[in-house]
Amino acid sequence: MSVAIRPAVAEAPWVRRFVIGAAVLSLALLLLLPLLAVFTEALRRGLAPALAAIVEPDALAAVRLTLLVAAIAVPVNTLGGIAAAWAISKFDFPGRRVLVTLIELPFSVSPVISGLVWVLLFGSQGWFGPWLEARDVRIVFALPGLVLATLFVTFPFVARTLLPLMQEQGRAEEEAAATLGASGLQTFRHVTLPNIKWALLAGVLLCNARAMGEFGAVAVVSGHIRGETNTMPLHVEILYNEYQFVGAFAVAALLALLALVTLLAKGALEWLTGRRQGVETP
Amino acid sequence: MSTAGIAGLSPAAVPAGRRRAWPRSALPGLRPTLGLTLLWLSLLVLLPLTGLLLRPWEIGLDGVWRVVTEPRALAALRLSFGAAILAALIDLPLGLLVAWALVRYRFPGRRLLDAMVDLPFALPTAVAGLALVALYAPNGWLGAPLSAIGVQVAYSRAGVVMALIFVGLPFVVRTLEPVLLDLPGEAEEAAATLGATRLQTLRHVVLPAVAPALLTGFSLAFARAVGEYGSVIFIAGNTPMVSEIAPLVIVTRLEQYDYAGAAAIGLTMLACSFLLLLLLNLFGRRLRPRTA
Amino acid sequence: MGDHVPGPALGFTQQPESGAPRRGVAVEVSGLTRQFGAAAALCAVDLAVAPGEFVALLGPSGSGKTTLLRILAGLDFPDSGVVRIGGRDVASVPARQRGVGFVFQHYALFRHMNVFDNVAFGLRMLPRARRPSQAAIRERVRRLLALVQIPELERRYPGQISGGQQQRVALARALAIEPPLLLLDEPFGALDAQVRKGLRRWLRALHDQLGITSLFVTHDQDEAMEMADRIAVMRDGRVAQFDTPAAVLARPADPFVAGFLGDANRLECAVAGGMARFALPGLSPLPAPGVPDGPGLAFARPVEVLASPAGSNGRVVTVRPDARGLRVVVAVGPAELEAVAASDWPAPQRGAACGVQVVSAQVFAA
Numbered sequence: 001m002s003v004a005i006r007p008a009v010a011e012a013p014w015v016r017r018f019v020i021g022a023a024v025l026s027l028a029l030l031l032l033l034p035l036l037a038v039f040t041e042a043l044r045r046g047l048a049p050a051l052a053a054i055v056e057p058d059a060l061a062a063v064r065l066t067l068l069v070a071a072i073a074v075p076v077n078t079l080g081g082i083a084a085a086w087a088i089s090k091f092d093f094p095g096r097r098v099l100v101t102l103i104e105l106p107f108s109v110s111p112v113i114s115g116l117v118w119v120l121l122f123g124s125q126g127w128f129g130p131w132l133e134a135r136d137v138r139i140v141f142a143l144p145g146l147v148l149a150t151l152f153v154t155f156p157f158v159a160r161t162l163l164p165l166m167q168e169q170g171r172a173e174e175e176a177a178a179t180l181g182a183s184g185l186q187t188f189r190h191v192t193l194p195n196i197k198w199a200l201l202a203g204v205l206l207c208n209a210r211a212m213g214e215f216g217a218v219a220v221v222s223g224h225i226r227g228e229t230n231t232m233p234l235h236v237e238i239l240y241n242e243y244q245f246v247g248a249f250a251v252a253a254l255l256a257l258l259a260l261v262t263l264l265a266k267g268a269l270e271w272l273t274g275r276r277q278g279v280e281t282p
Numbered sequence: 283m284s285t286a287g288i289a290g291l292s293p294a295a296v297p298a299g300r301r302r303a304w305p306r307s308a309l310p311g312l313r314p315t316l317g318l319t320l321l322w323l324s325l326l327v328l329l330p331l332t333g334l335l336l337r338p339w340e341i342g343l344d345g346v347w348r349v350v351t352e353p354r355a356l357a358a359l360r361l362s363f364g365a366a367i368l369a370a371l372i373d374l375p376l377g378l379l380v381a382w383a384l385v386r387y388r389f390p391g392r393r394l395l396d397a398m399v400d401l402p403f404a405l406p407t408a409v410a411g412l413a414l415v416a417l418y419a420p421n422g423w424l425g426a427p428l429s430a431i432g433v434q435v436a437y438s439r440a441g442v443v444m445a446l447i448f449v450g451l452p453f454v455v456r457t458l459e460p461v462l463l464d465l466p467g468e469a470e471e472a473a474a475t476l477g478a479t480r481l482q483t484l485r486h487v488v489l490p491a492v493a494p495a496l497l498t499g500f501s502l503a504f505a506r507a508v509g510e511y512g513s514v515i516f517i518a519g520n521t522p523m524v525s526e527i528a529p530l531v532i533v534t535r536l537e538q539y540d541y542a543g544a545a546a547i548g549l550t551m552l553a554c555s556f557l558l559l560l561l562l563n564l565f566g567r568r569l570r571p572r573t574a
Numbered sequence: 575m576g577d578h579v580p581g582p583a584l585g586f587t588q589q590p591e592s593g594a595p596r597r598g599v600a601v602e603v604s605g606l607t608r609q610f611g612a613a614a615a616l617c618a619v620d621l622a623v624a625p626g627e628f629v630a631l632l633g634p635s636g637s638g639k640t641t642l643l644r645i646l647a648g649l650d651f652p653d654s655g656v657v658r659i660g661g662r663d664v665a666s667v668p669a670r671q672r673g674v675g676f677v678f679q680h681y682a683l684f685r686h687m688n689v690f691d692n693v694a695f696g697l698r699m700l701p702r703a704r705r706p707s708q709a710a711i712r713e714r715v716r717r718l719l720a721l722v723q724i725p726e727l728e729r730r731y732p733g734q735i736s737g738g739q740q741q742r743v744a745l746a747r748a749l750a751i752e753p754p755l756l757l758l759d760e761p762f763g764a765l766d767a768q769v770r771k772g773l774r775r776w777l778r779a780l781h782d783q784l785g786i787t788s789l790f791v792t793h794d795q796d797e798a799m800e801m802a803d804r805i806a807v808m809r810d811g812r813v814a815q816f817d818t819p820a821a822v823l824a825r826p827a828d829p830f831v832a833g834f835l836g837d838a839n840r841l842e843c844a845v846a847g848g849m850a851r852f853a854l855p856g857l858s859p860l861p862a863p864g865v866p867d868g869p870g871l872a873f874a875r876p877v878e879v880l881a882s883p884a885g886s887n888g889r890v891v892t893v894r895p896d897a898r899g900l901r902v903v904v905a906v907g908p909a910e911l912e913a914v915a916a917s918d919w920p921a922p923q924r925g926a927a928c929g930v931q932v933v934s935a936q937v938f939a940a
Contacts (some may be wrong), residue, residue: 035411080322110509117330172682182312213406216511
C-alpha cells in the first residue's frame with residue numbers, strides 16, 4: 001500500500017474539505033439565504049402583484065426620486081474624487097495625509113449622523129433654518145436635503161478607488177507628457193484617464209449603488225412625504241410598516257437587483273483589469 | 283536661440299536665497315484641483331460636521347451629560363457598542379475561515395463565493411434588514427425552527443448582533459485576503475523543514491503574520507457596525523431599554539425637535555468610536571513586525 | 575547590435591521654414607542650489623555646455639546629477655541660481671514650453687498607447703495652428719522609428735517589447751518634438767551589459783548625426799569615458815571637475831575624482847620638498863611637484879602599481895588573469911593594493927613574496 005505524500009505546507013484533505021465546506025455553508029447561510037428570501041417573499045403571490053407594487057404611482061415616484069438624487073450626487077462626488085486623487089497623487093504638498101484622512105472620514109460616520117448633520121444646519125431649528133424659512137427655501141424634508149445626505153455618505157467612494165491606483169502608477173508618465181508639451185488637461189485626458197478609466201468606472205458604480213440604496217441618512221432628512229421625498233429604500237420601510245409585505249419585498253427585490261448588477265459589473269471590471277478594486281477596505 | 287547669454291550672465295541675475303513656501307511642480311493643475319478638493323471637502327463634510335461638534339454645547343456640559351446618561355440613551359449606547367464589538371469578534375474567525383478558503387484552496391464555485399462576499403457592501407441596508415426579518419421572524423425560514431427550540435433572534439438583541447455580523451463580515455475577509463496572498467510561502471516551508479507540524483506552523487508563523495490584518499478587519503467591521511441603522515431597525519424590534527440602538531435614539535430626539543440632544547448623542551457615539559479605534563490602532567502598531 | 579546609423583538624417587533638422595536650423599543650444603547653469611529638506615542635492619553648481627556638445631554627468635548615487643537634469647527639463651525647481659538654455663533664462667518657463675527632450679530612466683512610456691502613438695504624442699499635443707497634418711505626423715514618426723531602428727514595432731505596446739527597444743522608443747518620442755537639448759537620465763541603467771555596449775556606440779553616433787546638445791546622467795565611468803565630449807564629475811551636489819575624459823583621467827582635480835576614476839589605490843604619504851614618501855614599507859618615493867609639504871594622499875591606478883619577483887616588501891594575495899596581463903592583489907604592510915604583475919613574471923603564486931613599486935601616482939595634499 002502506498003502512502004500519499006502531501007506538501008509540507010498543505011493541510012490534510014479532510015481539513016481542506018472541512019474548511020471549504022464551512023466557508024461555503026457560512027456564506028450561504030449568512031449572505032445568500034437573505035438574498036434568496038427577498039426574492040421569494042416578493043414573488044410569494046406570483047409575479048403580478050409584485051410588478052403591480054412597483055408600477056404603483058408612489059413607487060414610481062420613489063424610483064424617479066432615487067434616480068434624480070443619484071444623478072446629482074454621483075457626478076459631484078466623481079468630480080471631487082478625481083480632483084482630490086489627482087492633487088494628492090501627482091503633487092507633494094504639506095498635509096496630504098490629513099487630507100486623505102478627512103476625505104475618508106464619512107466612511108466612519110453613522111448614516112444617521114450623516115443625515116443629522118444637515119438637519120443641524122438646515123432644519124427648522126438649524127443654524128441656517130430660520131433664515132431659509134424666511135425666504136421660503138426648503139432644504140431638509142425636500143430634495144436638496146436628500147441630495148446633501150447622499151453626497152455625505154457617498155463622499156469617499158471615487159477618491160478611495162482612484163487614490164491607491166494613481167499613487168502606485170506614479171508621476172513619470174505625466175512628467176513625460178509635460179516635457180513633450182502637453183497641457184494639464186491634455187495630460188489628464190490622454191495619459192492619466194486611460195490609465196485609470198476602469199478603476200474610475202468601478203468607483204462610480206459603487207458610489208451609485210450606495211447613493212441609490214442609502215437608507216439611514218436620507219431617512220433623517222426626508223420627512224417621509226409620499227410621492228415627494230420618498231426614495232426607494234424609504235418606500236420599502238413605509239410599505240413594511242403598513243404591512244404591505246409583498247410590495248415592500250417587491251421594491252426591495254428591485255434594489256437587490258441593482259446591487260447584484262453592480263457586483264456583476266465590478267466583477268467584470270476586475271476580471272478585465274486583473275486587479276481588485278477597493279470597496280471600503282484599505 | 284543665441285549664445286549671447288554667456289556674456290550676459292552676471293551675479294546680479296541670481297535671485298538671493300528664495301525660500302520655497304509651497305513646492306513648485308512640473309505638472310500643471312495643482313491649484314485648481316486642490317482648490318476644488320478643499321471646497322468639496324469643506325462644504326460637504328467639514329461644515330456639517332462642525333455643526334455636530336458645536337450644537338450639543340447649547341445645553342451646556344451638564345445638559346449633554348444628562349442627555350447621554352439618561353437611562354434609555356445609555357442603554358442604547360451600551361447596546362450599539364456591545365453588539366458592534368460582539369459582532370466584529372464573531373466576524374473574525376468567520377472571516378478568517380472564508381478568506382483562507384478563498385485564498386489557499388481552489389474549488390468549484392470559488393469565484394462566485396468570492397463575489398458574494400461583497401454583497402453586504404452593495405446591498406442597500408433596508409433590503410438587508412427586510413431580508414433578515416424574513417429569515418428570522420418567529421414564522422420565518424430559520425426563525426420558525428429556531429423558536430421551536432426556544433431561540434428567538436428577531437426582535438431581540440440577538441437580532442441586532444445578527445444584522446451587524448452581516449454588515450461587518452466583508453471588511454474582515456477583504457482585509458485578510460491580500461495579507462494571506464502575500465504571505466511568503468517560504469516562511470511556512472522553512473517552519474516545516476525545522477520540524478514544525480502544520481498546526482504549529484499555523485499557530486507560530488501564519489497567525490502572527492495575519493494578526494495586524496485581523497485587528498484592522500476588526501476595527502473596520504466595528505466602525506461600520508456601531509453606526510449601522512437600516513439593517514438593524516427592521517429586525518431589532520426597537521424595544522426601549524432592550525433592543526433600541528443609539529442611532530434610533532438620535533432619530534427619536536430629532537423627531538421631537540431636540541437638536542442639541544440628538545447632536546449630543548451623535549457626538550458621543552463618534553467620540554467613543556474614534557477613541558476605541560485609536561486604541562486599536564495603537565495596539566496594532568505594537569503587533570506589527572518591526573520593519574525599516 | 576545597432577552600431578550603424580542609416581543614411582538620411584532626420585529630415586526636419588534641416589527644415590528651412592522653421593527659421594534657422596535647430597541644432598544644439600548652449601546650456602549654462604550658475605549658482606544652482608536645491609535643498610530637499612535639510613539635505614542639499616545641489617550646492618552652487620556652475621556648468622557651461624557648448625552647443626552640440628555631448629556631456630556626461632558622472633558621479634555616485636546621491637551626488638545630485640539627476641536633480642540637475644530634472645531642473646534643466648523643468649521637472650524640478652532650484653531654490654536659487656539661474657538656468658539658461660540657448661541664452662534664455664528659463665526660470666519661469668514650465669516644462670511643457672521648454673521643448674527639451676527628456677529620456678526617463680525607466681522610460682515612462684505611455685503604457686496604454688502603442689509605439690507609434692507614443693512617438694506621435696508630442697506632435698499631437700501641439701496647438702492646432704502648429705500641429706502637423708495626420709499624414710505629416712505619420713511620415714515623421716516613421717522616419718524617427720527608422721532612425722532608432724525599430725520600424726517594425728509600430729503597433730506594439732510598451733509591455734510587449736524589450737527594455738532596449740523601450741529605450742529606443744523613449745528616445746524617438748523625445749526626438750519627435752525636435753528638441754535643441756536632449757537630456758537622458760541613466761539611459762542604459764535598466765539594460766543588461768551586452769545591450770548597453772551596443773547602444774552606447776549607437777547613441778554616440780546618433781548624437782554626432784543630429785548635433786543636438788545632449789546631457790546624460792550615469793554612474794558608470796566607462797560609459798562616460800566612451801561617449802562623452804566632456805565629463806562633469808559630481809559629488810555631494812557639486813561639480814568636482816568638468817573636463818574632457820582624457821584630462822579628467824590624466825589630471826584629476828581633487829582626491830575624490832582621482833579615487834573615483836579608474837578604481838585607484840589610495841595611499842597615504844608625506845610630502846616634503848616636492849617628493850612624496852609613502853607610509854607603506856618598501857615603496858620608493860615619487861616626485862610630487864607643486865604639492866605643499868605635509869601629509870599627502872596619493873592615488874595610483876592598478877596599472878601604475880607593479881608587482882615583480884625582485885624584492886620582498888609585499889606578498890601575493892590573489893591572482894586574476896586579465897586581457898592585458900595578470901592582475902594581482904598584493905599585501906604591503908597592513909594594506910592590500912590592486913596591481914599588475916611585471917611582464918617578466920609569468921606565473922606568480924598565491925602567497926609568494928614579491929617586490930611592489932608604485933610607478934606613478936596623483937599626489938594631493940591631505
